[in-house]
Amino acid sequence: MLNGIPINFYIMLSAVLFIIGVVGVMARRNAIIIFMCIELMLNAVNLLLVAFSTLHNDASGQVFVFFIMAVAAAEVAVGLAILSMVYRNFKSIDIDLLSRLKN
Template identity: 60%
Template sequence: MLELSNITLGHFILLSCVLFTIGMVGVLVRRNVIVILMSIELMLNAVNLAFVAFSRHHNLADGQVIVFFVMAIAAAEAAIGLAIAISVFRKFNGVEIRLFENLKG
């Protein structure tokens, strides 16, 4: 059984990297606007995890303070992303990436 004391910085960073990659792949392959927004949030939160882990490892509060800033910015980003998604929905009658074909070349 895995005990709490066996969990080192490496585990946290690995988890954070895995979550970040899942988010990244999500942005790249998913076709729904809302899911893309969720994936971006996942990436930001993966980074938050890394900040907290590093902060705990170094016994510094700085990383945890940064996380609050990031959370605030992520909230602003989500608000703007959803607002854009709504305006896209009104114009295109859908939130699928495949609708976006006006601009290419």
Template identity: 60%
Template sequence: MEAISSVPLGYYLSLSAIIFAIGAVGVLTRRNAIIIFMCIELMLNSVNLTLVAFSTFLGDATGQIFVLFVMAVAAAEAAIGLAIFLAMYRNNKTINVDEINLLKW
């Protein structure tokens, strides 16, 4: 088994770029804070795919370590972000980001 994966690296990177663009469109166009949060997870995961692809093709485990760290940061972000959404919903009865303008001048 000389060539384990016959899929070229560019295919993985292109797929990751497409998924990142879809996530960016979601962050820009949606107004529900939870859906914006899920689109951010989408973008984080596309970057994870890039890191794992490079890690495999370069033969270096460091990329997978970074994916581990990104997952830990995403878990912390999920806990904090959803707690903020709960507090916002309790105060404003909405999590539409257009109607939350406390910090907007």
């Protein structure tokens, strides 16, 4: 009864999710939202890895997704610590303010 879905659909869905993440990174100034958009991009890639892992009936892809989740968790912990430091010093997390670093 269960019918397969062509891999093309998963590729397109992942591409759309990834590009929504890219647009979010470019269009927003709140550093936390930018972080969340990066998470969205990571998840688009994860979804594609799982789709291909199922397509080829190979568990390696799912193990890779597992590792990507671990790296994402580490990245978020360190990134949010940096952001809270930035907020403590600037009283804002507008990333355009951080350009004063170059002066």
